Amino acid sequence: MFEQFLHAFGYPEVGSGVPLETIGLAHSQPLQQFVDEVGSGLFAGGFLSLVSKREQTEGFGGWEDWLPKGARLFASTAFGFLAFTRGDDLWLIDTQYGEIVESDFSLAEFIIDLCQTETREYLREPLFKEWQRLFVSLPFDSYICPVSAISLGGNWNLSSLQTMKAPIFLSFTGQLFAKEGDMPAEVRLLAE
Secondary structure, three states: OOOOHHHOOOOOOOOOOOHHHOOOOOOHHHHHHHHHHOEEEHHHHEEEOOOHHHOOOOOOOOOHHHHHOOOEEEEOOOOOEEEEOOOOOOOEEEEEEEEEEEOOOOOHHHHHHHHHHHHHHOOHHHHHHHHHHOOOOOOOOOOOOOOOOHHHHOOOOHHHEEEEEEEHHHHHHHHHHHOOOOOOOOEEOOOO
16 A cells, blocks of 8 residues: 555665554554554655654644644654644644644545655755755754744755754744744644
8 A cells, every 4th residue: 555655765764663552553553554564763864754763752842732632743754844643633733834734634645645746845855855965864863953943034945954853843843833922833624
């Protein structure tokens, strides 16, 4: 079922995956099928992670306040695009733009959509490849962030990027878009 994903991103880095139980999603059949067929961990040099050590982050810097109870991080990109689920549903967070979307994609559809050229460009894979040529690897516990943040006038120029440990990155971006802050996140629900 996930041949297209393997073609686009290859197999995960050895030792970068974690069991679904570790992130509280042992009951998710779609994710179990993905792990059985492809594996879990960091893909494409850390550009993308599914059920990896990156998803073991303690706390989400306030982003969890926007999500339904029990939502767990199961996937992310190097630039902090996050995917959460309670097992079958899907919530997406673009931490740089403060956008939270309840998606109507199934988890399998989402994973397959990650392979599409338009999606990979939206998630800034070409920029990651440029960054990777200079810095080679991204630690599993880090994200890449523009300095200054996009919402504070930053840009996606290669020279403005730096790595940031996951808890610091999530806390920083979570505070920028806090519910009681000056620019709360924009939430789009299916019912709307």
